[in-house]
Amino acid sequence: MSDFLDWHPSSKNAQKLYEIRAELQDLVYKKPAEGVNHLINAWKFGKVSEIWDDYIFDHCVRPVFDKNENISINDAVRRYSILDHLLFIPYVRREENPVRFRRAFWNINSYGLRIAQRFEQLNQKPINGAVNKIRNVDRKKIAFVLKGPYKLAHVEFLHSFLNGCSIFSEHVEVFLVLLDDLKSAPKDLKHVSISSFSQYQDPFLKVTAYQQYCLANQFDHICWVAPIQNFSLYMGMQLAPCQSYWSMKYHSVVLPTIQKYAGLGFGGDSFKFDDKDWFRGRAFPDLKMSCRDQVIVDRLRSSCQIPKGSFVVGCFVRSEKLHDDGFWNSVFEILKSSSKVHFVIASQSIPDKYSLVLKNLPLELKSRFHSLGWVNTKDWAHALDVYFDSSPRGSCNTIFEAIEADVPIFLADSTHNRESSALPYLASAASSLGLPNIPGVFSDEKTRLNACLDLLLDPEKCVLLASKQKKLLISLKGRHYLFAKDYLNYFLDANFMLSSAQK
Numbered sequence: 001m002s003d004f005l006d007w008h009p010s011s012k013n014a015q016k017l018y019e020i021r022a023e024l025q026d027l028v029y030k031k032p033a034e035g036v037n038h039l040i041n042a043w044k045f046g047k048v049s050e051i052w053d054d055y056i057f058d059h060c061v062r063p064v065f066d067k068n069e070n071i072s073i074n075d076a077v078r079r080y081s082i083l084d085h086l087l088f089i090p091y092v093r094r095e096e097n098p099v100r101f102r103r104a105f106w107n108i109n110s111y112g113l114r115i116a117q118r119f120e121q122l123n124q125k126p127i128n129g130a131v132n133k134i135r136n137v138d139r140k141k142i143a144f145v146l147k148g149p150y151k152l153a154h155v156e157f158l159h160s161f162l163n164g165c166s167i168f169s170e171h172v173e174v175f176l177v178l179l180d181d182l183k184s185a186p187k188d189l190k191h192v193s194i195s196s197f198s199q200y201q202d203p204f205l206k207v208t209a210y211q212q213y214c215l216a217n218q219f220d221h222i223c224w225v226a227p228i229q230n231f232s233l234y235m236g237m238q239l240a241p242c243q244s245y246w247s248m249k250y251h252s253v254v255l256p257t258i259q260k261y262a263g264l265g266f267g268g269d270s271f272k273f274d275d276k277d278w279f280r281g282r283a284f285p286d287l288k289m290s291c292r293d294q295v296i297v298d299r300l301r302s303s304c305q306i307p308k309g310s311f312v313v314g315c316f317v318r319s320e321k322l323h324d325d326g327f328w329n330s331v332f333e334i335l336k337s338s339s340k341v342h343f344v345i346a347s348q349s350i351p352d353k354y355s356l357v358l359k360n361l362p363l364e365l366k367s368r369f370h371s372l373g374w375v376n377t378k379d380w381a382h383a384l385d386v387y388f389d390s391s392p393r394g395s396c397n398t399i400f401e402a403i404e405a406d407v408p409i410f411l412a413d414s415t416h417n418r419e420s421s422a423l424p425y426l427a428s429a430a431s432s433l434g435l436p437n438i439p440g441v442f443s444d445e446k447t448r449l450n451a452c453l454d455l456l457l458d459p460e461k462c463v464l465l466a467s468k469q470k471k472l473l474i475s476l477k478g479r480h481y482l483f484a485k486d487y488l489n490y491f492l493d494a495n496f497m498l499s500s501a502q503k
Helices: 012-019 021-030 032-043 050-068 073-092 098-120 153-168 203-217 231-235 294-303 325-337 352-359 377-383 397-404 415-419 423-432 445-455 459-476 480-492
Strands: 140-146 172-178 192-196 221-225 242-247 260-263 271-273 276-280 311-316 341-346 369-371 386-388 409-412
Touching (some): 012 050, 032 073, 050 073, 073 098, 073 231, 098 203, 140 153, 153 172, 172 203, 221 231, 260 271, 311 397, 325 445, 377 397, 386 397, 386 445, 397 409, 445 459
Parallel strands (some): 140 221, 260 276, 311 341, 341 369, 386 409
């Protein structure tokens, strides 16, 4: 029995929350971290259902945002920034559902946009007149803004792109703005001007420094890369004639100050999402995989008490992709197929509903399921025998890592995956090689499961599938100049050609 009705707007818990809503609002307003954690731990915020999350948001969080709009801009920025970060995982990103994302994102970011518009009026000119006096109008200036650490999947794409930009240095001056990470984090990007605002712990001072930096540099284009925490707070200001949002996934991030939207993929036509045109060029990440080291493989397996001679199946995904009953049914069937099979999942956590199911599994099955937590996927990829991806929302870079490690993959051909996963890349590669289908990709979960079961414990079939998929991966690699050309031309309305740049 689920907790759905116990934590529902019609429940006794809802009535109790309503009666003390003023106290909860006061706690969230005065001590945001303590308040949001209390809603999570005591009131199941982000743990049961969308309808319950929205009930809590409307009664305990929205009034805080309303109150926050009517105070000094300094404190309004600070509190909004903190709450936006705190609400991201339990509320906005709890489950990878574009409809949920759209509603939750805008419940918060409508406030961020208004604060940004208010903030923009404070300093419309650089302090002390710090504007570049000499400007080469023939050399465009484009800045890429990154929130969070300089790692993870979207950064591997960004780094590959920035490497490719070196060939166009004569025509484009490329800037990388790190809001949170150190200037030293990116390596081997001498042709890129890198700035860091990591020294600013105060959100108001960080936004101020960013605004002044952009005004002083007079960029032709500013592009925000991927993470959406504080997105509207920064990009809600029009600090360049043209601004863009660039992401691995396509979100409802429509702002009046965003003129262009770009998604990742490997070629293909542009598409529409929320009535906005999204560009897709020829992108591929810089994986930087190490070679297989049997000592490391043995150590990783041993850390989970996986016996030698076992067959390890698994996937590495964020927890919000683990909410599908069909996928979990496949996991259990794979475990039942042989006492030699172990299944590993690397994610921040396992959703509560499935944690309960796993807890009640027979001991013989439960002992062969392993929740790894957040791990180095590049090492763990070598420790797998098969990568069985989550569905219907699956992996991107970790699929490539598995293929690079000569591990066969089983991927779902779903609407979600055709939007954002490794699937568009593999489909493009298969098409360019004249293949009628993509090996290891299935549109039906039962068929995908049966194909995996047929391959388990058969080394020859594993090697054959892995080799077919490796050919697709090889055809995608080494295109960072094409990657840079496609997206620079789109962002800057340019017509750069590789032939002229390489002369």
